[in-house]
Amino acid sequence: MEGVSGGDEEDMGFRWEVREEATMTIGARICLLVNSAFHKLSVKYETTDCWTETQATVVIMFNDFDKSTIPDLTGRVILITGGTGGIGVEIVIELAKHNPAHIIFTGRNAASADTTIKRAHALTPRANITFIPCDLASLTSVNAAADKVIAVCPRLDVFLPNAGIMATPPGLSEDGYEVQFATNHLGHALLTRRLLPLLEKTAAIPGADVRLIITSSTGWHGGTMQFDDLRTTKDTRIAMGRWKRYCDTKLANMLYARELAKRYPKILCFSLSPGVVGTSLVTDLSLFDRTFVYVSQLGRIRTVEQGSYNHLWALSVPRESIKAGEFYEPVGKLSTYENASSxxxxxxxxxxxxxxxxxxxWLK
Known part of the structure; x- marks a missing residue:
């Protein structure tokens, strides 16, 4: 069965009618706060001649992705943040096989970056891959990384702001912002703003197809935008506060993509979710949080390779198939969900x- 916003699915003799409810229970809200691909759904199923209705949380099943559909990337320059771990590594390795002119990736760990490059070169020896150090929680580091990207890139066809942190303890970045918001939104926003002239310059080249693909999460469903506490740790002392802070950053990612799409129509900008992926974002959580994620997502956590599929789809699909400013769930599913802030x-x-x-x- 594949989760949908409406319609019928046939699955092992049952008929499922799945529809998203506007009002979610506390249990469903908590699921959203753990970056799940769950929606609170009303499920009606039929067995023999009897209809029974129940409330349930039904996973959005993930479509597969055929990597052979990735086009030849000759001449294209691609930048991805977070290429030292998780799905970022998989994206770098896969894209290197398709002849891009240059792949640049950022991260904090030089040793991990070397591993990424070695893995990519083992499969594609001639791939042109460059690592640029960048700590997204430091605007000084982000600004320096932007300078380096501009110095080595005469053009930029695809930018994937992908790196992030999740459910970390209360803390501030070196610039004094709530650390998850600083890393997941503000650092990427500075890098994006610094690179927009290069993206626009590339978009003006005949035949160019420039894309800005921002990694968000279905966790944004549980987010809110409140601007008066972003220079605090936002430590509410509630049990799920660290998840709420994460969800707020993912809402910011989605909203920022919408505004970028509005302001820069020549650049195809949109946001997406990789799904719930078994990367270090999950494995590095506390025992309580890991248990919570694994139990609530039992049977639904994707492999790292599967977690890269939505990004690869977003790079591969014809431009006219994408709606600028929208949010896509894996793989290539246009989301219609909205919350009060969105x-x-x-x-x-x-x-x-x-x-x-x-x-x-930083922009003067």
Whole structure:
């Protein structure tokens, strides 16, 4: 059975009618806060001649992806953050097989970066791959990384802001922002803003297809945008506070993609979720949080390779198949979900203005 927003599915003799509810229970909200691909759904199923209705949480099943559909990338320059671990490594290795002119990836760990390059070169010896150190929790580091990207790239066809942290303890970045928000949104926003002139320059080249693909998560469903506490640890002392802070950053990723799509229509900008993936984002959690994720996601956690599929799809699908500013679940499923913050027509603009103000000194 494949989860959908509406319609019928046939599965092992049962007929499933799946529809998303506007109002979610506390249990469903908690599932959203753990970066799940769950929705609170109402499920009606039929056995023989009897209808029974129950409330259940039904996983959105993930479609497969055929890597042979990835086009030849000759001449294209690709940048991905977080290429030293998780799905970022898989994306670098796979894209290297398709003849791009240059792949640049960022991360904090030089030894892990060397491993990524060696793995890619073992399969594609002539691939042109460059590592640039970057700590997204440090705007100084991000600014320096942007300088290096601009120095080595005459063009930039695809930018994948992919790196991130999840459910970390309360803390501040070196610039004084809540650390998850600093890493997942603000650092990427600075890198994006610094690289927008290069992206626009590339988009003006005849035949160019420039894409800015921001990694978010279905966790944004549980996020809210409140701008007055982003220079605090946002430590609410509630049990799931670390997850709530994470969800807020994923909402920011999605909203920022929408605003970028509006302001820069020549660049195809949208956001996506890789699904719930068994990377270090999960394995490095506390025992309690790991147990919570594994139990709530039993049988639904994707391999790292599978976690790369939505990004590879987003790079491969014809441009006209993508709706700018939208959010896609794995693999290539256009999401229609909205929450109070995402429905607010002014929210993405408010996030843009707040972000511009905070980055002002770096953009002069």
């Amino acid at each position: 429905k607010d027509p002014e929210m993405k603009g408010r996030l843009w203005e707040w972000t511009e103000k905070e980055l002002e000194k």
